[in-house]
Amino acid sequence: MTYENLDAKLVNALLGDGRASLRSLAEELDVSVTTVSNHLSDLEEQGVIEGYTPRVDYDAVGYDVTAVIQLQVEGNALPDVTDTLRDHRQMTSVYEVTGDYDVIAIGKFEDTDGMNDQIKQLLTDPDIKASNTSVVLNAVSENEQFELEVEDEE
Amino acid sequence: MTYENLDAKLVNALLGDGRASLRSLAEELDVSVTTVSNHLSDLEEQGVIEGYTPRVDYDAVGYDVTAVIQLQVEGNALPDVTDTLRDHRQMTSVYEVTGDYDVIAIGKFEDTDGMNDQIKQLLTDPDIKASNTSVVLNAVSENEQFELEVEDEE
DNA sequence: CATCGAGATTTTCGTACGTCATCAGGTACA
DNA sequence: TGTACCTGATGACGTACGAAAATCTCGATG
Known part of the structure; x- marks a missing residue:
């Protein structure tokens, strides 16, 4: 057992x-x-363990701004948009989701100017119908991986 | 150099x-x-490297559902709410943010029932004024850590 | 004022030693 | 039969330490 x-x-x-x-x-x-x-x-x-990585504190290396970007996308353009987002190296997570928006992406930027530039460029895509950006004020916890449950028996 | x-x-x-x-x-x-x-x-x-972890594929160990939860919180109760969320072991990221909502949290659950139960329980907190949950249909990329820039010189 | 160089400091390196990962062959147990 | 264990052998590994190299400091000199 x-x-x-x-x-x-x-x-x-x-x-x-x-x-x-x-x-x-x-x-x-x-x-x-x-x-x-x-x-x-x-x-x-x-595939339970997909690899090993150091936990990098991006704050400590100059990426001070984290943003959560939500997008409404023209239906059939969804793969194109997610591909584009994934290829942006500073996007750490890209999700297709249910709800008011179709895509939620999380990215890290050196400052708000850099963030604005990149987001503005993203939004030139005509397939993006609407967007909403939330800037992270405080990362209470980030990318935490929780422990698996262990059934204890005597 | x-x-x-x-x-x-x-x-x-x-x-x-x-x-x-x-x-x-x-x-x-x-x-x-x-x-x-x-x-x-x-x-x-x-503190640039905060530690080392395996990349665990939670899908492969039975956590099939990922959700992005957005909350509007009564101003002075924000710390309490974020503390509660952080202590939920399945919450991988908890952010205080600007915008329509005050908190964005990302969690992993075994199934939609488990997700609903946990979220319902969360929302019993009277300090939470509104909420919005997006279920992840497809994680295009997740918790990717990008490489740092190397200035090249001859 | 620009340059120099002796000394101090920092950074890198090679060596050495005890530990580690891996593999093979064989045992015990359910 | 499958899982876990032990042993021994081999080459790789992490770390400590002193030597060597590179860099910095700063007053003296022309």
Whole structure:
């Protein structure tokens, strides 16, 4: 019964330290290094873990402004618009959504001028029928990845 | 010249592989292992790199629904509301924003029922004056971290 | 005033040592 | 049969430390 639980624990341990060694993970989870190695490979192959990244504080490197941009798009132009947004490197998330707007995108900019320039340029697309931009005043939490549930048994 | 450039290159290399060894990074950037180690420590101390995490595909572990929740909040209750949201483990991002709404939060849920339950419970808070939920139909890109600019000189 | 250079500081580097990841072969248990 | 474990062997890895190189500081000099 540990089999699937171990995977969840392994993911959670890595969420705590994504550069932890297999040995330290093995010790933490009280299994052998081999087992950690095997399960980790499986998780990567299954696509549960898609890769590893540092958490970069963009504020600390000069990207002081975050904005949430909502767009109403002409129906059949949706793929074009989302493609364009994704290719903007500063767009961190692009969602197609239900509701008043069709697309919600989140982007990071060096300052409000840079933000305005980029957004104005985006809105020249005639397929965009309406837009609404919210500037982030305070990121209470951002891109947090929560831990997976571990069913505990004795 | 290279000093700050090396830091940017180092961050970019880690964005490519967050578990890359110091040796492979050193080879890629054509500096010694020690230099990589020193600069990496500095970046961590300065807070540019806040830690390392695996990229978890929540879809693959049963969290099939992502929602963007927008709230209008009674002015002085804003901190309480954002605190509550942040403590909901499934809320990955919580922003205080300008515009029609005061708070934009992004959350992940196992299914629409679970989402509805949690959102309904949230909205019992009398400080929340209005709300608007958009369900994500398609995550074109999510929590992408873009590379830092490297000024090239000869 | 521009230049120089000795000394101090910072940055980078190579080496060395203990640890680590990986693989293979074999055991135990359900 | 499948999962987890141990052992041993090998090459890769992280870190500490002193040497070397590059950079900066600043007063003296022509």
